[in-house]
Amino acid sequence: MKSLQARLGASLALGITCLWLIASVVSGLVISHELGEAADSALRVTAQQLLAITRQAPPLAGDRPSAATSTRPASADAAAYLPGNESAVRPEQLHELAEIYSLLGFAIRDVDGRVLHSGGSLPDALLEARPAGGFNVIEGHRVYVESSADQQRWILIAEPSHHRDEINHGAIRVLLLILPFLVPLSLLLVWWMVRRSMRSVTEVQQQIESRGGNDLSALQTADMPRELAPIAESVNQLLARLARTLESERNFTTNSAHELRTPIASALAQTQRQIASLPDGAERLRARRIEQTLQELSRTCEKLMQLARAESGSMVGDETCNVFPVIDYLLGEFNSVLREESRLQLQCPNEERFETVLDFDGMAILLRNLIDNALKYSKPGTPVIVRLDSAANRISVCNQGACVPPEELAQLKARFKRGSGAQGGAAMGAGLGLAIAETIARQAGIVIELHSPARGRRDGFEASLSTR
Secondary structure, eight states: OOOHHHHHHHHHHHHHHHHHHHHHHHHHHHHHHHHHHHHHHHHHHHHHHHHHHTSSOOOOTTOOOOHHHHTSOHHHHHGGGSTTOTTOOOHHHHHHHHHHTTTOEEEEEETTOOEEEEEESOOHHHHHOOOOSEEEEETTEEEEEEEOTTSSEEEEEEEEHHHHHHHHHHHHHHHHHHHHHHHHHHHHHHHHHHHHHTHHHHHHHHHHHHHTTTOOOOOOOTTOOTTTHHHHHHHHHHHHHHHHHHHHHHHHHHHHHHHHHHHHHHHHHHHHHHHHHSOSSHHHHHHHHHHHHHHHHHHHHHHHHHHHHHHHTTTEEEEEEEOHHHHHHHHHHHHHHSSSTTSEEEEOSSOSOOEEEEOHHHHHHHHHHHHHHHHHHSOTTOOEEEEEETTTTEEEEEEOSOOOOHHHHTTTTSTTOOOSOOSTTOOOOOSOHHHHHHHHHHHTTOEEEEESSOTTSSSOEEEEEEOO
């Protein structure tokens, strides 16, 4: 599932990249157009200057004569440059004209078509051509034709198209060279702005994630954007309502179980006294059954109180600790009441250590339910193995017995879900042992895995605790 920040950042990055590319193409076209207009304007101005400079100038040394110029008397051009003629061309003007030859080619003709002046790199085809006035593209050249003010001469000036292409390509090249720097900077700016804008959303996300399933405290709404404030307020209202509901249910369970303990204990004591006074027979057998029922009811009340404590989350601390002393004490307590003292066995190949955030009381309730479940549903006289692997930080409780069907195994952690039956005539449980263990383990970040058959065996049942 993609995050909103990643999706928004990717969309903006793609959009900005496309905009940069479109802007580059448009800028290239505009630059090419503007440079073309500037070059055409320069070509027009140059043509007008050439007409003015060469108005009465004799053919320069670099001019290429033609058949038309050979028929014109030399005295006609020479007379125009007699001493005292005010329109004579100055030497610096001729020098400027010579510099133009390296880029442009031109030809000046009279009204009869005779070439009066020509220079530069002008192809023969253009030297002989007589195009219409204005701009044209002929023989790979940009050509401009204009007549003099007295309509006695006209000029054809040409610039190689590749010269303009080089200028355009150079300008576009500079633009394209800038893009590899501008686009990453733009994307970095987008990432920074999106990250900064999404900071409030991230804070709300972190507040919700850090709570888990048991912390129902209200979200912090200070300095929250206006768009997120209604969402946070709705969540806080829902959390408050859920907290009241759970607290009411927990109090009812605790109070009910606590209030029932005294009458149940009283009824059990009276039943046991009645059994002691009855002779062997049907009445004594019925009293034994009542005693067994009352004992099961007492165990159910105790489980309900454990479940209420487990749901409160009060048994989870802030720091991890080694709870092996609790495990060792609990095993000794079970062995002291079992007929076969060696039935409950501890295997600890590594260091005697199990790290968890559960307090001693929580670990005792958790492990007691697993061991009690294993003893109740295992074959009589068979050992129940508690294996501690400190290297993997795992505890497993394994017992022998018939395999549990997979569909039943998947539901054993649910409340009031009982197994197929106890072994050796043991009383059926209340179906809360594994549910209590699962509730406590989930709050402490412990994973309970159920296996049937047990790992490494063909039958049996195994419940393992690990922090992964």
